[in-house]
Amino acid sequence: MTNSPLRFIISGGGTGGHIFPAVAIANELRRRLPDAEILFVGANGRMEMTRVPEAGYKIVGLDITGLQRRLTPQNLMFPVRVFRSVRKAGRLIEEFRPDAVVGVGGYASAPVLLAATSRAIPSLIQEQNSYAGLVNKLLAKRVNKICVAYDGMEKFFPKDKLILTGNPVRTEIASGDRAEAMKFFDLDPAKKTLLVIGGSLGARTLNLATAAALARLREAGIQLLWQTGKLYFPEARQQADQAHNLHALEFIQRMDLAYAAADVVISRAGALSVSELCITGKASILVPSPNVAEDHQTKNALALMSKGAAVLITDEHAPTRLYDEALRLLADPERQQQLSTRVRELARPNATVTIVDELLKLVKK
Numbered sequence: 092m093t094n095s096p097l098r099f100i101i102s103g104g105g106t107g108g109h110i111f112p113a114v115a116i117a118n119e120l121r122r123r124l125p126d127a128e129i130l131f132v133g134a135n136g137r138m139e140m141t142r143v144p145e146a147g148y149k150i151v152g153l154d155i156t157g158l159q160r161r162l163t164p165q166n167l168m169f170p171v172r173v174f175r176s177v178r179k180a181g182r183l184i185e186e187f188r189p190d191a192v193v194g195v196g197g198y199a200s201a202p203v204l205l206a207a208t209s210r211a212i213p214s215l216i217q218e219q220n221s222y223a224g225l226v227n228k229l230l231a232k233r234v235n236k237i238c239v240a241y242d243g244m245e246k247f248f249p250k251d252k253l254i255l256t257g258n259p260v261r262t263e264i265a266s267g268d269r270a271e272a273m274k275f276f277d278l279d280p281a282k283k284t285l286l287v288i289g290g291s292l293g294a295r296t297l298n299l300a301t302a303a304a305l306a307r308l309r310e311a312g313i314q315l316l317w318q319t320g321k322l323y324f325p326e327a328r329q330q331a332d333q334a335h336n337l338h339a340l341e342f343i344q345r346m347d348l349a350y351a352a353a354d355v356v357i358s359r360a361g362a363l364s365v366s367e368l369c370i371t372g373k374a375s376i377l378v379p380s381p382n383v384a385e386d387h388q389t390k391n392a393l394a395l396m397s398k399g400a401a402v403l404i405t406d407e408h409a410p411t412r413l414y415d416e417a418l419r420l421l422a423d424p425e426r427q428q429q430l431s432t433r434v435r436e437l438a439r440p441n442a443t444v445t446i447v448d449e450l451l452k453l454v455k456k
Contacts, residue, residue, distance in 0.1 A: 104139030219362035222387035257439025267351030293320015
């Protein structure tokens with residue numbers, strides 16, 4: 092390595108499941124190499140364009156979108172957008188001159204990794220899910236290393252490039268203090284708390300089931316932290332505001348405190364959510380989203396359920412069964428403890444460190 096500051100591009104996004112691992116990698120790079128220069132590349136109009144600057148990093152946007160499932164004008168423009176994005180990514184790489192590039196999945200990572208690998212710049216993919224994303228599968232042969240969170244990923248990727256690391260999780264996520272959390276969210280320390288998180292964009296099934304269960308929660312004396320996502324928030328706020336200790340929130344910035352407050356968590360089964368539940372050791376009920384590629388959230392949830400580390404309820408059964416199960420679990424501290432113990436055993440707390448180790452090895456080569 093030279094004496095001049097190292098430069099890294101981190102590309103991808105679209106959802107919190109891509110963005111937060113990317114930020115965790117950047118934070119670990121910054122911790123080890125305080126003078127390193129880090130540039131994010133995202134897709135214009137996607138949530139990374141606000142979340143990344145909030146985390147303290149510069150981001151450049153590409154005008155790229157995914158293919159729609161039906162014939163639309165957007166699909167007709169897709170090849171043009173890809174061409175322009177690859178060209179812009181190439182210019183960014185020529186100007187920024189990165190020592191290495193990381194792709195975390197999502198639309199924006201494809202043009203950047205294509206541009207980087209065509210210039211022989213060391214490149215690494217971080218795949219969060221048990222079922223590999225399309226962009227990562229297409230680029231697997233071009234990159235140097237592929238960091239994965241699950242066993243058995245050689246069915247998607249070249250075996251000699253794979254490293255089982257787990258998913259990068261923000262280090263502060265497991266360090267929340269319960270007393271501080273109670274004060275922050277205005278909760279009663281003597282009462283049980285349920286945390287409902289439908290992913291960074293919200294989840295219709297969870298929101299409707301939660302809205303229907305508000306009266307039951309109130310009667311049972313259960314406190315609620317309910318992350319609704321943007322679309323459902325105005326309605327949820329009206330519904331929850333009628334009762335003390337039922338809190339609807341569009342987005343929870345302080346997830347460390349939300350986990351610290353929670354006795355039980357209801358969540359989708361995205362890779363990041365699953366990794367955070369493992370790190371925080373929370374008893375959880377997982378409701379996998381059916382609207383994802385190859386139903387990978389169900390595979391993520393089954394990986395936990397098969398080890399007695401979580402409860403699984405399908406999206407189809409959630410309207411009728413979810414809150415029966417939630418209230419049973421909230422009333423059973425012994426079962427909560429069993430789930431907590433088993434889910435902690437699946438945690439990979441050193442994932443971010445291992446990924447950055449691999450990245451810096453590529454730079455040294």
